[in-house]
Amino acid sequence: MSATLAAMMVAVGVMLALLLGIGLVLLVSARKWRPDEDSVVEQINQILPQTQCGQCDYPGCRPYAEAIANGEADINQCPPGGEAGVKALADLLGRAPKPLDASHGETKPPLVAVIDEDRCIGCKLCIQACPVDAIVGAPKMMHTVIADECTGCELCLPPCPVDCIDLVPRRRPFIWSVDTVEVESREALEPAKTEREHA
């Protein structure tokens, strides 16, 4: 009887020791290899579209990424990123995707700012507002937008005193549409099909 009891005690002891041992290892490793706060921010920032428009209520994409990582901001505050962006963030952070918060604005096709150079008075206010330094110009000289650098954030619009900046759709590369050709010319080979043989 006492032999079985002893055996049981040994078993319980071994199990307890294992439990404590594994728990200790997990505790130490969790402390030591804690997910790096910076790398999470970095990964979120990679997903954000880098428009730097501030529609999320933060002054740029990286600050918004930091706010998401801290749990201050939700993942659906970025209109330029659109639903696809929300979904990517949800996947990354293991959260449920949700619709875009309409109070922050709506998703628009890619835009680019154009300055009407005849109306520009050279006040430099838009240059100061541009988050990516995409406007060049000097005091009392005409300004212009470097179209390749412009993110279409619209931040240059409010400060302009003469309302000479317009946002126009950005030129996009041609994408073949599945409906480009309704009927394929391959059908011209139809008679040959009967004598087709696989190589």
Place this chain on the structure above:
Amino acid sequence: MHDLEVGEHLYRFPGGLKLRHHKQIACRDPLLRPEMPEALYLPLQQHQGPAGEMLVAPGDRVLKGQPLSRARNDREVPVHAPTSGTISAIKAWPVSWPPDSEAECLVLQPDGKDAWFETTALDDWRHADPADLIGHIRAAGLAGLGGAMFPTAAKLRGEWQQVHTLILNGSECEPYISCDEMLMRERPGAIIEGGLILARALGADEVIIAIEDQMGAVDESLSRALAEHDPDDICRIVEVTTIYPEGGEKQLIQVLTGAEVPHDGLPQDLGLACLNVGTAAAARDAVIEGKPLIERIVTVSGPGIKHPRNVVALLGTPVSDLLAAAGGLDDDIERLVLGGPMSGLPLASDLIPVAKGSNCILVLRREDTRRVQPVMPCINCGECVRVCPASLLPQELYKYLKAEDYDETDSLHLFDCIECGCCAHVCPSHIPLVDWYRHGKGVLRERGIEDARAQKARQRFEAREKRIAEEKERRRLRREQREQKLKAGGDAKSEVQAAIERSRSKSAGPDQDGDS
């Protein structure tokens, strides 16, 4: 020496189809030169890569062969005047790519004299420096004549190991297209000389001319020319089995060597270079005669043309002129296609001009293009997998494209698709698979561009943040220094006095300062 044997044995590539050739109808008559068009329309970009720098302006008189643009690097390709005349305008004109679009074209009004610009041949090319040869070829505006229009100079030199074998691709595998076959029949000597020139430019010691085993007359004419033009016995003719698409660069290399070009690599990584036979003939004309690329052979064929044939067309000739030269159209024409029936591109207009890569104009009637049945759902039959020459999974690609899961199509190597059309041809559900792949490639390409933009915007934003922070810091330091100075010296009064003095002297004698 290299250990890759080229053309010793013939291997097979996966998939492919045996198709009815439909080539002979356009080869019965000799080459024809259409009448001089009323105007030639020349886009500056007729190749893969950025356009060259324009050298002419509207109103300029130009001579035949005069460069209209200039290449600043190997990826740019100049365009030359195909005849003498006046540049009457630069205007938007229909072009083949992107479909249904217009591009800025130089409009050349021929004067009918066809007077040549000075030609600069390279004397003694057999001993010329490879760099000189490549320079000559670049200045002559050569781009791949097989259809891809890749700049030839960029194919001849680059960051790769020694190229030991040049493959001249004469295995024109797509039905109806016969411009290379005609060229090999009519100008075999030019192809062989051109091959030797290109081999010298590459430093290759072997030239393989790959032709199809169904091209009877070609083998004969090439063999005869070989005896005449190849004293050192460098060139060899290899007949490959006619299976579509064995004329694709990667497929041909696999047939000749048994080796596959890596999916992110180039033929040059295997020590090979693959060029079209037409490009070789153009290289010969450029080096030996000093003539730039201003014309090419175009097949005008298809069931909807009265007199299918091959024509020698000046670049910039509108397609309508070629159709007229081939006897005109039948009634009930539905579509013009640039290229062949399997991989061609529909043309939106017959005003579109012939460019360097325009190998064939295919004319189709309504009954040729009519669908035999509507598009049905994919039934997973696997026919497409069996015929895919790139060993892809067409039905999987289609599924993910339909679900807009583009990342997944990328990892299934969508970009290895050569758009040969075999999968769509055999699909029992008649799904336009190639159109889906073209669409998917477009979306992925745009995504790549957007990602690059985002990266740039991010760098610029961070740089700006840093600059603003630094400015703030500098201002703070300046303020601190000033405060300390005031505190330490205690001579605030004298500072103020000095400032007053300064302003006084300024207002007293503005001309001395010259500052207003």
